[in-house]
Amino acid sequence: METEIKPDRKLKIGLDKIDNVRKFYIESYGCQMNFADSEIVSSIVSSEGYTSTKNFEEADLILLNTCSIREKAETTVRNRLKDFSKLKTINKNLKVGVLGCMAERLKNKFLDQEKIVDLVVGPDAYRDIPNLLEDINDGKSAVNVILSKEETYGDISPVRLSSNGVTAFVSITRGCDNMCTFCVVPFTRGRERSRDPKSILKEIQELVDKNYKEVTLLGQNVDSYLWYGGGLKKDYKKISALRKKTAVNFAKLLKLIAQTFPKIRIRFSTSNPQDMNLEVIKTMSIHPNICKHIHLPVQSGSDKILKSMNRKHSRLEYLELIKKIKELMPDCAISHDMITGFPNESDDDHKLTLDLMEQVKYEFGYMFKYSERPGTLAYKKHEDNVPEQIKKSRLQEIVDLQQKHSLYRTYSYLGKTVRVLIEKESKKSKAQWSGRNEQNMVVVFDKKNFKVGDFVDVHITDCTSATLIGDAII
Ligand code: 5AD
Ligand code: SF4
Numbered sequence: 001m002e003t004e005i006k007p008d009r010k011l012k013i014g015l016d017k018i019d020n021v022r023k024f025y026i027e028s029y030g031c032q033m034n035f036a037d038s039e040i041v042s043s044i045v046s047s048e049g050y051t052s053t054k055n056f057e058e059a060d061l062i063l064l065n066t067c068s069i070r071e072k073a074e075t076t077v078r079n080r081l082k083d084f085s086k087l088k089t090i091n092k093n094l095k096v097g098v099l100g101c102m103a104e105r106l107k108n109k110f111l112d113q114e115k116i117v118d119l120v121v122g123p124d125a126y127r128d129i130p131n132l133l134e135d136i137n138d139g140k141s142a143v144n145v146i147l148s149k150e151e152t153y154g155d156i157s158p159v160r161l162s163s164n165g166v167t168a169f170v171s172i173t174r175g176c177d178n179m180c181t182f183c184v185v186p187f188t189r190g191r192e193r194s195r196d197p198k199s200i201l202k203e204i205q206e207l208v209d210k211n212y213k214e215v216t217l218l219g220q221n222v223d224s225y226l227w228y229g230g231g232l233k234k235d236y237k238k239i240s241a242l243r244k245k246t247a248v249n250f251a252k253l254l255k256l257i258a259q260t261f262p263k264i265r266i267r268f269s270t271s272n273p274q275d276m277n278l279e280v281i282k283t284m285s286i287h288p289n290i291c292k293h294i295h296l297p298v299q300s301g302s303d304k305i306l307k308s309m310n311r312k313h314s315r316l317e318y319l320e321l322i323k324k325i326k327e328l329m330p331d332c333a334i335s336h337d338m339i340t341g342f343p344n345e346s347d348d349d350h351k352l353t354l355d356l357m358e359q360v361k362y363e364f365g366y367m368f369k370y371s372e373r374p375g376t377l378a379y380k381k382h383e384d385n386v387p388e389q390i391k392k393s394r395l396q397e398i399v400d401l402q403q404k405h406s407l408y409r410t411y412s413y414l415g416k417t418v419r420v421l422i423e424k425e426s427k428k429s430k431a432q433w434s435g436r437n438e439q440n441m442v443v444v445f446d447k448k449n450f451k452v453g454d455f456v457d458v459h460i461t462d463c464t465s466a467t468l469i470g471d472a473i474i
Contacts, residue, residue, distance in 0.1 A: 024050040025059035026161070029077060030067025032269065033189075033218050034100055036169040037123060038065045039158030041099060044129050046159055054162075057087065061095050061133075063119075066102035068184045070371035074102055078114065085116040095136050097121060101188035105375070107145045117141075123174070123189050124148040147175075147190035149232050154199035157206065164423050166213050166453045170203050171195065172253065173219030177233055178272060180299070181310045181377040182342060182370065185220055192233045194225050197248050197256060204261055213421055213453055214265035217257075222268045223275035225250040251279035258287035265421060267440070269295045273321055274312040285328040292329050293363075293440040296322070297337035301356030302349035305342050310377070315356060322360055333363040333409070333439035338398055341370040341391030343382035350394050354401055361405045363439060364466075367398050403465050410441065410463035417473065418443060420458050422450055433472075443468045 024045050028038040041063065042052055053059055062084055067073040081096070088094050097119030098110055104122035111117055118136045121129060122145035132142035152174055160168060176185050177192040204215055219225065226233055228247040236247070248256070257266055266287075271280075271294055284290045296318075300306055303315050313321075325332050338353060357365075369391040372384040418437040426432035426444045434444050435456070444467055445458050462469040 022050045022060040023053040023058055024061040024063060025053050025056040026063040026065065027056070027080070028065040028100075030065075030069060030073060030101065032169055032216065033171060033174075033220070034065050034067060035161075036158065036171050036218055037100065037126070037153075038063075039161050039169075040153045040156050041065065041126050041129065042159040042161055043156050044126055045133075048130050048133055052159070052161070056084070060091075060093060061097065062087075063097045063099055066098055066100040068101035068105045068188055068373065070368060071373075072371065077102055081114050081116060088116050095119065097136075099123075099126070101184065104145050104147070104188040105184060108143055111141050111143070119143075120145065122147065124151045126153065127151070148193075149191060150193060150230060152193060152195035152199075154195045157203070164452060165211065166421065166423055168207050168212050168215055169218050170200060170207075170215045171218045172200055172222060172268075173225050176220035177224075178221060178312075179310055179377070181308065181381070182299075182339065182373065184373040184376055187375055189220065192221065192224060193230075194227045194233070196230070197227055197253055200253070201257070201260060204257060204264065208261060208264060211453065212264070213455070214267065215257075217253075217266065217268040219268075220270065221272045221275060223250050223271050223277070223280055225253055227253070249279070250275075251277070251283045254280065254283045254290060255287070258283070258289050262289055264289060265438075266290045267293065271296050273298065273318050276321060278324060281325055281328050284332070291438045291440065292332040293335070293438065294325060294332060295335045295337075298356065299337060299339050300342065300345070300349065301353035302345070303352075305345055305349050308344065308378075308382070309339075309342060315352070319356070319359060331439070333441070334360060335440070336360070336362050336365040338365060338367045339370050340367070340394040340398060341386035343370070343378060343385055345370075345386055345394075350397075353398060357398065357401050357405065361408055362402065363409045363441065364406050365402045367395060367402065369395050407463075407465040410465060410468055413441070413460045413468050414463060415460065417457050417459050418468065418470075420445075420456050422452050422454050422456060424452065437468070441468055442466060443470060445470050445472045448472055448474065 026038050028035045056062055066077045084096050095118045096116050098117050099121045103120045110120045118141050119132055120143040124147045125144035128144045135142040173194050175190040175192045179186050226249055228239055228243050298318055299309055372379050420435040420437050420443045422433045422435040424434055426434040432444045433447050437443055443458050450456055457473045458470040460468045460470040
């Protein structure tokens with residue numbers, strides 16, 4: 001017999017249902033690529049009927065998109081998992097998933113090491129999430145860490161998480177074939193593959209339609225982008241001459257995007273010195289909507305260390321590349337990544353790094369102590385033999401030097417006018433906007449009647465080593 005439902009009870013059931021919509025919370029660590037991947041994962045999880053929440057306490061599913069690049073990054077994630085394990089004692093239905101590089105590196109071991117984890121998914125297996133969710137909701141644990149030769153998620157429209165509605169990441173390559181000896185990425189993100197230019201243009205068109213003003217093309221090694229109909233970079237040699245003729249390299253892709261979307265600002269990251277060529281530099285110099293900034297990690301200024309890191313360029317080749325960049329684009333900003341304390345790094349090697357920095361005078365940089373990563377060639381071949389204290393003091397020295405150079409660079413803008421895309425309110429003052437100029441420098445100025453998404457000319461009147469301060473020209 002059917003029980004009669006009183007109107008107020010009906011309403012309650014309706015509300016319960018709304019309350020029962022499953023919610024997911026996602027947190028990302030590490031590189032920009034991980035943040036972009038989280039937007040793909042959000043799209044996949046949303047199509048399974050979950051809604052996203054910014055409050056992890058109300059989530060039924062917590063996902064951590066993790067990073068393995070240094071030990072510290074992994075420790076941060078493990079500590080975060082401890083926070084969530086407390087939550088699991090309160091909410092028995094809560095499921096916790098680990099995505100990204102740590103998932104790939106640790107695979108099934110994660111389930112033994114971190115008892116609160118239900119789900120482990122590597123960077124190439126996100127399409128399998130719907131099946132894996134079914135398994136965990138049936139009370140099983142689920143793991144998929146299969147790396148792919150093809151996957152680029154080209155057809156998935158990312159859900160723009162905590163977006164400012166103005167700038168967005170668009171991934172163009174996945175994986176890395178470079179095998180720098182210190183780096184875990186080739187193991188966690190697999191072989192290098194490029195995304196179909198058509199799907200890249202489509203994604204940018206969608207962003208333009210939503211009024212976005214800037215895209216950053218992402219890849220571990222964007223300059224080695226190569227589309228010849230799908231497949232791994234390493235298999236390009238085997239294809240026919242005819243297919244090679246129609247292949248799209250990074251310079252061609254940049255040109256295509258710059259011409260198709262003349263009003264969109266284009267950035268890209270990361271460039272590898274050995275793959276960046278004159279064609280790319282020329283393309284940048286010709287198109288005004290390609291921002292004049294290159295993130296060009298070098299890692300060390302010593303040829304001995306570069307060789308031992310399996311970086312496939314010398315110090316001189318790197319400096320010559322920068323010379324070419326500056327010849328064609330004198331106002332192009334260059335930033336770097338640097339590692340101190342790589343195995344066998346001597347005081348002289350360190351001095352060569354300081355000397356290289358002195359020659360380039362980078363606009364900014366990201367500097368790290370060497371962190372030994374299990375499985376890498378450096379781990380297998382070398383003892384991590386630079387004492388922690390020396391790593392630390394060398395790091396401090398390069399950080400201090402970078403600070404000096406950053407100030408030298410920002411100081412050179414005093415009295416000049418720069419074009420800024422407004423991104424958000426300044427952290428320091430509600431009365432000011434914050435945006436970036438073409439060279440990727442943060443610029444703050446009084447709001448006046450401008451709004452987020454406006455391009456504004458700003459006259460620079462003051463600076464710190466990290467920020468330009470000025471007045472918007474009306
Ligand atoms: N230790 C320290 N820094 C590292 N990086 C990559 N692997 C390591 C490691 N094992 C740095 C490099 C790279 C950046 C993304 O992280 O500088 O360019
Ligand atoms: Fe790692 Fe080198 Fe590839 Fe960068 S280029 S992701 S440092 S292996």
